[in-house]
Amino acid sequence: MLLVVISMGCNPPRHLLKCYLQIGKGIMLGEIMTIFRLRMASDGAGGSTLVAFYGCPLQCRYCANWICHDEDTERKYYSLENLVSILSQDDIYFKTTGGGIVFGGGEPLLSAEFIHEVCKLADPLWKRRIETSLYADWERINLLVGDVDEWFVDIKDLQPKIYTQYAGKDDDIVLPNLKNASGRYEFE
Numbered sequence: 001m002l003l004v005v006i007s008m009g010c011n012p013p014r015h016l017l018k019c020y021l022q023i024g025k026g027i028m029l030g031e032i033m034t035i036f037r038l039r040m041a042s043d044g045a046g047g048s049t050l051v052a053f054y055g056c057p058l059q060c061r062y063c064a065n066w067i068c069h070d071e072d073t074e075r076k077y078y079s080l081e082n083l084v085s086i087l088s089q090d091d092i093y094f095k096t097t098g099g100g101i102v103f104g105g106g107e108p109l110l111s112a113e114f115i116h117e118v119c120k121l122a123d124p125l126w127k128r129r130i131e132t133s134l135y136a137d138w139e140r141i142n143l144l145v146g147d148v149d150e151w152f153v154d155i156k157d158l159q160p161k162i163y164t165q166y167a168g169k170d171d172d173i174v175l176p177n178l179k180n181a182s183g184r185y186e187f188e
């Protein structure tokens, strides 16, 4: 399912930016701002745990999560196993309410590779959702197409000039990404 929201709430080249660490072969650490358990019906149906990642390529004027840009904030790193272990504490809750994991941020697509690995380890009965601006290279979005059940897309604005004024970047990749993604999911 793909839900599109046009809202204004809420630099390195984008294809180089990433917000996880790869330490040696097969060891990844996610750079995570917060893990917010026991959320009810705030990120899709059922109960969920929000996993919010650091970093965002946009600079929205009224950024609701400014801390994701703050390089001085003390960083917390989670291994894949550590994160899945935390998520597993709410296994019954997820399964009985139809909820699961919500990947947010910041911009979680900067951590697409890490999220892809989390999804491989996560219980297949947990819902997987993502909250994103779709401001990322298509390869990262495509990597998660098979992993994520529901996408909450915040488009900011449909007028290019206003988008740029508000988000600090051109919207050149956002609508093509949305068009590509919409071919893979049901729209709501």
Ligand code: SF4
Pocket: 009, 010, 056, 057, 058, 059, 060, 062, 063, 064, 065, 066, 068, 105, 106, 107, 133
């Ligand atoms: S997209 Fe990024 S800059 Fe914009 S509100 Fe969200 S976190 Fe802040």
